[in-house]
Amino acid sequence: xxxxxxxxxxxxxxxxxxxxxxxxxxxxxxxxxxxxxxxxxxxxxxxxxxxxxxxxxxxxxxxxxxxxxxxxxxxxxxxxxxxxxxxxxxxxxxxxxxxxxxxxxxxxxxxxxxxxxxxxxxxxxxxxxxxxxxxxxxxxxxxxxxxxxxxxxxxxxxxxxxxxxxxxxxxxxxxxxxxxxxxxxxxxxxxxxxxxxxxxxxxxxxxxxxxxxxxxxxxxxxxxxxxxxxxxxxxxxxxxxxxx
Amino acid sequence: xxxxxxxxxxxxxxxxxxxxxxxxxxxxxxxxxxxxxxxxxxxxxxxxxxxxxxxxxxxxxxxxxxxxxxxxxxxxxxxxxxxxxxxxxxxxxxxxxxxxxxxxxxxxxxxxxxxxxxxxxxxxxxxxxxxxxxxxxxxxxxxxxxxxxxxxxxxxxxxxxxxxxxxxxxxxxxxxxxxxxxxxxxxxxxxxxxxxxxxxxxxxxxxxxxxxxxxxxxxxxxxxxxxxxxxxxxxxxxxxxxxxxxxxxxxxxxxxxxxxxxxxxxxxxxxxxxxxxxxxxxxxxxxxxxxxxxxxxxxxxxxxxxxxxxxxxxxxxxxxxxxxxxxxxxxxxxxxxxxxxxxxxxxxxxxxxxxxxxxxxxxxxxxxxxxxxxxxxxxxxxxxxxxxxxxxxxxxxxxxxxxxxxxxxxxxxxxxxxxxxxxxxxxxxxxxxxxxxxxxxxxxxxxxxxxxxxxxxxxxxxxxxxxxxxxxxxxxxxxxxxxxxxxxxxxxxxxxxxxxxxxxxxxxxxxxxxxxxxxxxxxxxxxxxxxxxxxxxxxxxxxxxxxxxxxxxxxxxxxxxxxxxxxxxxxxxxxxxxxxxxxxxxxxxxxxxxxxxxxxxxxxxxxxxxxxxxxxxxxxxxxxxxxxxxxxxxxxxxxxxxxxxxxxxxxxxxxxxxxxxxxxxxxxxxx
Numbered sequence: 001x002x003x004x005x006x007x008x009x010x011x012x013x014x015x016x017x018x019x020x021x022x023x024x025x026x027x028x029x030x031x032x033x034x035x036x037x038x039x040x041x042x043x044x045x046x047x048x049x050x051x052x053x054x055x056x057x058x059x060x061x062x063x064x065x066x067x068x069x070x071x072x073x074x075x076x077x078x079x080x081x082x083x084x085x086x087x088x089x090x091x092x093x094x095x096x097x098x099x100x101x102x103x104x105x106x107x108x109x110x111x112x113x114x115x116x117x118x119x120x121x122x123x124x125x126x127x128x129x130x131x132x133x134x135x136x137x138x139x140x141x142x143x144x145x146x147x148x149x150x151x152x153x154x155x156x157x158x159x160x161x162x163x164x165x166x167x168x169x170x171x172x173x174x175x176x177x178x179x180x181x182x183x184x185x186x187x188x189x190x191x192x193x194x195x196x197x198x199x200x201x202x203x204x205x206x207x208x209x210x211x212x213x214x215x216x217x218x219x220x221x222x223x224x225x226x227x228x229x230x231x232x233x234x235x236x237x238x239x240x241x242x243x244x
Numbered sequence: 245x246x247x248x249x250x251x252x253x254x255x256x257x258x259x260x261x262x263x264x265x266x267x268x269x270x271x272x273x274x275x276x277x278x279x280x281x282x283x284x285x286x287x288x289x290x291x292x293x294x295x296x297x298x299x300x301x302x303x304x305x306x307x308x309x310x311x312x313x314x315x316x317x318x319x320x321x322x323x324x325x326x327x328x329x330x331x332x333x334x335x336x337x338x339x340x341x342x343x344x345x346x347x348x349x350x351x352x353x354x355x356x357x358x359x360x361x362x363x364x365x366x367x368x369x370x371x372x373x374x375x376x377x378x379x380x381x382x383x384x385x386x387x388x389x390x391x392x393x394x395x396x397x398x399x400x401x402x403x404x405x406x407x408x409x410x411x412x413x414x415x416x417x418x419x420x421x422x423x424x425x426x427x428x429x430x431x432x433x434x435x436x437x438x439x440x441x442x443x444x445x446x447x448x449x450x451x452x453x454x455x456x457x458x459x460x461x462x463x464x465x466x467x468x469x470x471x472x473x474x475x476x477x478x479x480x481x482x483x484x485x486x487x488x489x490x491x492x493x494x495x496x497x498x499x500x501x502x503x504x505x506x507x508x509x510x511x512x513x514x515x516x517x518x519x520x521x522x523x524x525x526x527x528x529x530x531x532x533x534x535x536x537x538x539x540x541x542x543x544x545x546x547x548x549x550x551x552x553x554x555x556x557x558x559x560x561x562x563x564x565x566x567x568x569x570x571x572x573x574x575x576x577x578x579x580x581x582x583x584x585x586x587x588x589x590x591x592x593x594x595x596x597x598x599x600x601x602x603x604x605x606x607x608x609x610x611x612x613x614x615x616x617x618x619x620x621x622x623x624x625x626x627x628x629x630x631x632x633x634x635x636x637x638x639x640x641x642x643x644x645x646x647x648x649x650x651x652x653x654x655x656x657x658x659x660x661x662x663x664x665x666x667x668x669x670x671x672x673x674x675x676x677x678x679x680x681x682x683x684x685x686x687x688x689x690x691x692x693x694x695x696x697x698x699x700x701x702x703x704x705x706x707x708x709x710x711x712x713x714x715x716x717x718x719x720x721x722x723x724x725x726x727x728x729x730x731x732x733x734x735x736x737x738x739x740x741x742x743x744x745x746x747x748x749x750x751x752x753x754x755x756x757x758x759x760x761x762x763x764x765x766x767x768x769x770x771x772x773x774x775x776x777x778x779x780x781x782x783x784x785x786x787x788x789x790x791x792x793x794x795x796x797x798x799x800x801x802x803x804x805x806x807x808x809x810x811x812x813x814x815x816x817x818x819x820x821x822x823x824x825x826x827x828x829x830x831x832x833x834x835x836x837x838x839x840x841x842x843x844x845x846x847x848x849x850x851x852x853x854x855x856x857x858x859x860x861x862x863x864x865x866x867x868x869x870x871x872x873x874x875x876x877x878x879x880x881x882x883x884x885x886x887x888x889x890x891x892x893x894x895x896x897x898x899x900x901x902x903x904x905x906x907x908x909x910x911x912x913x914x915x
Contacts, residue, residue: 044567045721047762061761066567081761088758092727116751119734128722146562148721149545151730154721 005073020064020075021049031064034093034177036129040137040232043129044064046093050085061085091115096225097123100178121196125155131172132179134188141165144172151175155180247522249530251394251408254399255757257521261400269306270347271325275388276309277474278467278506279316284336285309288320290600291339296347304564305886306349308397311888313388314629315375323370330370332355337524340876352813361647367444378645380607382523382615383591384631392510393873395517398478404523406594410486411531414597419490420446423593425601427613432458432549432586433661433690434766435612435679441583444574446491448581453493454585455484456577457499462546464713466693467481468617468629469587473500473507476591477514481537483590485523488535491583496537498550498587499554501544511539546663546717549691549764551576551584553719564719565765582603586691589646590618612678616689622658622696623650635676638668657781661690663710663717666777667703674851686777688770702799703782704789708736710774726767728759732775740800744790806893808906813882816894818906819874826870836898841873843886843895 001016005023014023019042024031035046042065050062056072078081090107094115097103099122107113129146132155143166145187147156149163157163173183247775270444272292276285289307296302313321318332324342328564329352338356343892345351357366367616370376390397398404410419424439445453457480461469473480481844484496500507507911518524526534530804540558547553548563555577558565576582592614596604605613612634618641621627625647632641638658642648649655657667660677666687668675679689697706732755735748756772765768765877779786811817823836838861841847848860856862866872878886896902 042567044764045723047723048764062569063567063764067569069864086760088755089498089723089762092723092731095731096727117731117734118738119731126723127726130720148720150716150718150720152716153726172440217632236440 003069003073005071005075007075008077012209014069016070018068019117020051020062020067020073022054023145024051024075031077032106034106034126035130036065037134037175037209040130040133042074043133045127045129045165046089048086048089049091049096050082052079052082065140085111087112091117095127096121097178099127100124100126102178125180126178127153127155129155130170130177133204134171134175136231138169139167139169141167143167150173247283249522250489251405251412251529254404254408258399259403261396265713268303271306271308272322272326272347273308273310274322275311275313275663277312277321277471278504279312280320283320283333283402285320288322288334288339291336291745292343295343296337299343299344299348300323301347301549307395308391311387311392312327312387312471312629313370314379314384314471314631315373315626316629317625317627323862327352328369328371328769330358330368332358332371332666333388357549362654362763365385375628375630375647378402378640381618381631382474382480382595382607383588384629386479387471388728390476392475392477393513395478395514395521398476402598403478403594404482406597407485407523408529409483410597411489411533413527416490416492418444419486419597422601423490423596426596426604427601427608427611428589428592428596428604429612430586431588431592431616431677431691431727433688435689438585438589438688441573441585442487442490444571445583448574450574450581452495452578452580453491454577454580454582455487455491455493455496456554456558456582457484457496457498457587457590458551459498459504459587460542460549460554461504461621461691462544462549463693464718465621465695466619466691469690470507471629472617473498474510477507478518479509479591479594480511480526480587481514481518483593485533485535486593487583487590489533493583494534494536496535497540497542499538499542499548499558499559501542501548505546506912507541508541515539527844528844535828545719546713546721547765547767550767552765554584555582563629564721565767567764575802588692589704591868609676609678611680614630616677616692617690619696620646620696621696623653623695623698623701624648625650632677634678637674637676639673641677642673642862646696648695649698653700654698656699656701657697657703657706659687659695659697659706659710659774660693661688661773662693662864663713664688664767664773665690666773667693667694667697667706667781668777669781672781684779686773688773700797700799702740702795702797703778703785704736704740704795705797705799707774707778708733708740710734711771714767714771718771722762722764722768724759724762725764728755728763728768729771731755732759732772736775739786740790740795742785742789742793742802742805744793746790748790749783749786802836806902807904808904809888811893813888813890815874815877815882816890818871820894820897821872823898826868828868833868835866835868835871838866839875840895840898842875843891843898849879 002013003016004013007029010027012023012027021031031049033046033049035043036049042068044063049064050061052059052138081181090110090112093103094107095117103159119207132145135144143163144155144157147154170183172179178209267479272291274285301824315321315423320334321332322334323330324346334356341353345353352368355367357368360367371485372643386401390401392885420439420442423442424673428438429435430438452554459469459473475497486495498511528535542548543559545563548557550565551572552568553563553565559578571585608614609874615631615633617629617631620630624642626859630645642658655670657666657669660682668685668687672685675685680899682689711729711733715733718729720726734753738744739748752775756776759772760769785796808817842849842861850860851863851865853862863872897904
């Protein structure tokens with residue numbers, strides 16, 4: 001079902017529940033973001049893609065990456081409130097990671113020169129969660145995740161030890177916006193490469209990325225078939241019992 | 245056990261329980277929930293039972309382990325019926341006296357009766373105590389009366405009649421209409437109309453629907469949900485079954501934090517017992533309703549009280565909130581329509597069904613109906629749980645029910661609504677307590693925490709405390725809440741330590757409105773409230789910290805400053821004063837270097853050359869007598885031999901890591 005909404009006064013028709021971010025993209029309206037990727041489900045953690053929507057005459061700030069389009073929605077991407085919010089996000093990120101080039105460049109682009117906050121960190125990770133989500137949603141191995149909460153939150157492997165589920169695909173290094181996770185050459189690792197997240201090394205592909213030799217997929221299919229068979233059998237059993 | 249299949253079955257069962265004759269005997273009701281248990285209630289019960297067995301009185305006197313009466317300050321408490329004698333601060337050693345005097349002879353033990361602080365007279369009954377007299381106990385009515393582990397007790401008090409009434413005489417829509425008409429609003433924080441929520445959940449498309457009870461109470465100093473779950477779990481369960489019938493749900497969850505082991509235990513027992521009576525499970529009361537309740541134990545994260553984080557946690561995921569642009573009543577737990585209410589809200593439901601919406605709406609104000617349970621804590625005389633009608637003034641709660649401020653101090657402010665609520669100052673004390681007034685005042689109802697503060701409280705320090713709590717309890721997913729609260733805490737602690745700068749208040753205000761605007765969930769959306777409300781009402785205190793570098797309440801201390809007044813013993817202070825005035829001080833005084841080594845414990849001072857060794861210094865090498873006379877005082881004459889706070893100050897001052905300051909108006913005022 002198509003719905004009609006306006007973004008900065010321009011009318012657009014999109015499929016219902018399309019995120020505003022995608023709709024704006026179609027109109028060529030740029031919205032900055034750090035935690036959104038087209039291949040992944042929206043997460044809404046960086047709040048940089050904040051826009052103002054007017055619904056029932058009541059304006060409110062929402063994140064465009066996960067706000068669903070609906071009929072008659074009025075979206076504004078360049079009001080003062082939006083600009084102020086984005087600027088504040090950038091200042092906070094600059095205070096967290098003052099030495100990360102990607103953040104510096106984005107801040108410059110948005111006209112943020114310095115952060116007014118005194119407490120400066122020296123982090124490289126902005127906790128956008130792209131790596132964690134790509135490992136879960138695309139690769140499906142969940143070798144990395146978030147550890148801790150609040151100010152102690154960090155990206156790591158379970159228990160901070162070398163992961164035995166990591167296949168060394170490197171998707172996390174590819175998607176990381178701040179180059180916090182890097183792929184490093186390591187002769188002693190089985191595939192010749194391994195992931196380096198600080199002091200931590202992750203296993204690489206045991207088959208040196210020759211997928212034909214990989215039995216993981218076969219094994220996965222086999223296990224899935226077994227589960228399906230089991231369900232079928234149970235269902236039939238239940239049905240026959242009900243008939244009796 | 246015979247299953248209950250109709251209202252008449254339930255009535256028959258009730259009569260059977262009443263005819264057993266328990267009510268005719270003498271009954272001793274002892275609170276055995278967390279507060280009183282910590283005070284030794286279980287030992288008291290054990291001792292009384294032993295004493296009764298010895299005197300062969302078990303058949304005449306019944307001991308009941310009940311839920312919380314709310315008067316936790318004076319626990320363990322017990323009530324002896326039918327004489328209605330109320331004992332407080334009972335100890336195991338009082339047991340023989342209670343049995344021989346009160347239970348056998350019927351005379352009250354004077355020393356265990358409550359003393360009315362105003363008249364200074366001993367009060368015999370609960371109803372004569374001002375703390376109880378001013379309350380209206382509807383939701384809490386059964387707490388302190390029934391044994392929460394016995395479903396029969398609950399049924400004897402008229403339990404599950406509301407369920408029978410709703411299922412057999414009302415349609416689901418009629419139930420929702422009744423709840424809507426009663427004006428009941430969510431007791432967990434937001435105050436959303438419960439009936440409206442139920443209606444949206446009922447009307448949301450979906451075959452599978454869930455009802456959830458939120459028992460993840462995480463506010464510091466609040467424990468009404470815990471008492472509710474521990475003391476009257478059946479009210480919650482009954483409310484949930486009625487809710488499930490109205491909404492069309494077939495599965496329910498109770499989310500309890502695992503720090504509440506007694507609540508988990510009592511809820512588990514209660515659910516088992518309800519199942520055995522057939523009021524949970526398949527085809528309840530023969531009306532075709534299938535409903536089960538499961539208990540989910542939370543690992544004690546404050547953020548899991550937020551609806552979407554709670555549902556994530558129920559699904560087995562990390563307890564992080566998700567975007568609520570589609571409401572949970574439409575897509576919540578496992579993307580199905582889910583209705584989440586606080587346990588206190590659920591406990592209100594049977595009352596409304598039984599006594600009708602009009603009766604319920606009679607109590608309260610225009611927009612807030614019924615009664616609310618508050619956890620009254622802080623610098624107030626009677627701390628505990630109080631149930632009062634909506635619209636009561638803060639003054640009545642704090643001074644009439646709470647008995648005023650401790651030690652006759654001045655009332656300064658009250659923080660309502662938990663850590664993300666706001667501080668209401670003394671001049672607003674006559675405002676009525678309801679959802680909308682509290683919101684206007686910059687605070688909120690929250691789950692009902694009420695922290696009372698006296699004149700010796702620094703409001704900047706209070707704001708700092710709550711922001712620190714929220715900073716650690718934030719899930720850390722979104723930037724405004726995680727990074728914003730971190731910066732906010734930094735600014736506040738700078739102000740407290742005397743490093744505040746001009747413009748800090750404006751920076752705090754800007755940051756606060758940004759965090760409220762841009763955060764993902766309600767935790768961030770309400771986190772700046774303590775800062776905003778303290779700036780709104782106590783701006784002068786912030787200014788005193790920033791421009792005059794002093795704390796009007798005398799609480800905040802700069803960790804790099806030692807005040808001369810803090811020295812209880814003057815010997816170290818005199819030593820430092822002598823040294824600092826001596827011209828040698830800045831030119832590397834050898835005697836000072838040696839005394840520092842002695843002060844730090846690296847070397848020992850000896851007086852005889854016979855005892856000389858590598859780790860000792862002989863007294864005769866000292867040229868200056870200041871150091872020597874100090875060591876004589878501190879090592880020879882004082883029993884502590886230098887192991888004291890003051891000498892710690894001296895070491896810090898000599899090392900230059902701290903600074904000595906002579907005046908502090910606030911500290912002087914206090915003295």
